[in-house]
């Protein structure tokens with residue numbers, strides 16, 4: 001634990017050295033991993049300097065690292081673990097399902113149980129299908145829109161993250177293709193538009209609206225830093241897509257936790273299609289996409305002409321666990337999550353205001369992000385760094401992450417955090433006290 005009484009200038013390198021001192025088994029595993037996995041892992045986002053922490057086990061909102069530290073988990077696998085780790089009732093139903101047979105090459109009742117819950121909860125969802133990731137969900141939703149409208153072009157938000165398939169790998173942290181490996185031709189059929197700028201949206205639709213199969217957006221811009229959409233922007237998105245016979249897709253992979261019926265229910269703006277993922281599988285891999293029956297009918301094996309197969313689609317254990325997880329996420333549970341989220345945002349912003357570093361805390365409900373930039377943060381440009389830029393903001397973010405880790409708080413290296421249902425005031429106090437001290441460390445960074 002860092003001494004918070006002895007304040008003196010420290011460097012990022014010093015914070016990194018202290019991290020290395022405390023996490024030598026993680027470093028050993030990282031070196032071993034690098035011999036067989038490029039970059040030592042199999043997921044770009046979990047790579048961080050100087051090396052990621054390897055986790056041994058987790059229960060509720062706490063995880064034990066391979067170096068023996070118990071950390072409070074405010075990352076929750078990037079919002080997937082809404083009920084924390086290994087929630088007993090979910091684990092029980094999943095293991096029971098696995099014992100009875102899983103992966104049967106024919107449907108089980110579990111798929112209907114989860115589908116009915118999603119149809120009941122989300123106003124836009126009349127029919128739904130399942131895949132194994134949010135990436136598959138947005139890929140198939142966009143595919144449905146292209147088939148239904150018979151148009152090729154897609155509009156997305158600058159800074160919007162919808163997974164890793166080609167169409168959405170455009171304009172995530174900057175202009176054009178996010179990564180080499182995405183065919184350059186994709187750029188010619190995917191446009192981006194600024195978030196929270198209804199005028200920009202209007203002129204984009206005036207120019208090309210009749211060519212867009214769909215406009216896909218997150219009601220809270222997640223990877224760019226948990227930036228809520230304004231009501232005005234969401235309403236403009238609804239009106240403009242309708243006026244141009246283009247489909248509106250809400251990517252609610254992260255925002256679905258904002259009410260029992262997602263951000264769409266909370267904001268009263270109903271899209272044509274919705275994508276879901278993360279916690280709705282109870283902790284096993286999942287993606288779901290659903291919406292209007294006439295659009296979803298493109299997947300009907302006899303009446304439509306869009307294929308949608310996948311060995312693990314509707315995986316019984318995932319479906320069964322997902323149903324239990326969803327049932328536990330009722331309005332009262334969401335109210336409690338949101339109250340904790342509000343407390344975190346208020347207290348960390350107050351702590352940020354008290355140090356000599358620009359801090360803006362964004363978020364909504366149980367989602368939050370600590371930005372090291374002057375506010376207001378309303379879109380990718382005002383969020384500053386973007387995902388992969390190495391700027392001073394990023395040094396502050398990394399320093400904050402390391403300073404929080406020293407205090408046994410686990411969150412995203414980029415500054416994102418979220419609340420899980422096992423958390424109580426004790427964990428919220430632990431987080432905010434750690435954040436106050438960590439921000440003072442960040443202030444000392446030279």
Ligand SMILES: Cc1ncc(COP(=O)(O)O)c(C=O)c1O
Nearest residue numbers: 133134135161162163222253254
């Ligand atoms: C809004 C949003 N859409 C899609 C995805 C992709 O989901 P997955 O990682 O399950 O492919 C994510 C992942 O973080 C996301 O936040």
